Amino acid sequence: MGNSVLLIEDEPNIVEAISFLLERDGWTVRLHSEGVGAVEAVAAAQPDVVVLDVMLPGRSGFEILRELRQGAARPDLPILMLTARGQKKDRELASGYGVSHFMTKPFSNSDMLQAVRDLAEGRSPDVGLEAS
């Protein structure tokens, strides 16, 4: 199991909180704060887990997810989506594009940390909202 996370999120205070939590848990956190260039950032960082927001400036998280899965350089790359859009259709869309797990904001810190750990170890998280 690796220990690097790429956090793609534009809200600075959420970035700070998630980074703090992950780093205290032993993860190396890299950041990308907009939709544009996110796919390239994943290719460059080669993270063990991607934490991806949906509403990003320039490009939506759904588009980024789709391109990451279509690119298929790493078809099994664990991707955790965090979003304020928790409607069924959003979960179905994310599931259709191949998200590993989907959590709605606001989320519990412990659930988010557990989901990242589970995804990195190849387990399906049983916290938050399931991807399907």
Added chain:
Amino acid sequence: MLTGSRIRDRRLQAGLKQADLAASAEISASYLNLIEHNRRKIGGALLTRLARALDVEPTILRDGADVGLMQDLQSQAAQMGVGEARVAELVDRFPEWAERLGAQRREIERLEQTLRGLNDRLTHDPVLSEKMHEVLGGVAAIRSTSSILVDTPDINAEWRARFHTNIDDESRKLAETSAEMAAHLDQLTQQEPGFVTPLEAVTRFFERRGFHIDELEQGIAGEIEHVLDQAPEFASETVRDLGAVALRVYFNDAVALPLAPFREAAQQHRFDPTALAEAFETSLFRVFRRLATLPRTPEMPEIGLVSCDGAGAILMHKPPAGFAMPRFGAACPLWPLFSALRSPGAPVRYMVESAEGATFTAYALAAAKTTARFDAPAIFEASMLLVASDGDREQPLPLGSSCRVCPRQDCAARREPSILSANSLPRHGS
């Protein structure tokens, strides 16, 4: 009072036995008994025969204002598994309770419409969607950060100070966004009171006024503004603009076809719109509107009007007693209104029978609203006038209101199941 109860009252007044009246109307006494207890709906030829046997006009026996109430309650009763006969019994024996139940049903329908409006608003309003996203983002940041502060007692002073600042920053933004959301919702409420659509608000105004606006019958154009000012339905600018258009059309119709001569001619021509259009050298559409807005008198037949755009969306409806029309959603695709829409400029006329068993002559016509152009699609509108008729002349075309509340189970045009049972379908005697 319902038709069956009216027949029973008239029979008793005439001192007739059920068997005598049944024999005169060429039906069995047991069938007449079912009719008198409102367990069988009747119209057309049988109603005419019973009226003749009772020596009254058929219109006197037709359902009164209770029909609308019956329709409301039947819809409610069907969902609760209560039979139609029990509804008729309730309306007849406990009219005040029935009226209260009907009012509740209408209120539920209004609230459901509000809910649909709010749902549409939340789904499609980009401003509200963006604000909601900001609120949830802010709450997420505050929740996550405050949990860190609580769960990490050994956090160093620098991080603690930074997180305190972040919470302060997010709570300020949250307060601002909440205030903006409230202002946005306030604005929406002013634009669309109760989330009733502007078209619906205009229809409600006409319903409240019985579709006849006396102030606009005097030929004084300034009265339009006065009517707009006085009506609570026109409080918002959007609805007022739409209402002003409808009232100008009404005013122009009233100027072109003044009430007294038009009413006299309508009676003379037995409410035939074609004859009236020829007599006054005006359009059928104008005659339709004028007939539908005549003040009601006992000797007039029931007259209804409905109009739609090229997509079939109902723009205005005045349902006549005995012919329910959907307030929301799609109407019965068998309406001659839609046949007319398929052949603009070619009037169509059908004898129709509503799901309630009442017969009407339906006159429908569609026409382009805009000048023909090669660079833009033509915009069409259609109208259908319904004039109550005894239905003796030809086999009527069976119609419904909308599939959801139509009891005609074997209809080829059905697009969704009905909430009414098959035995809700009116049965006619021989």
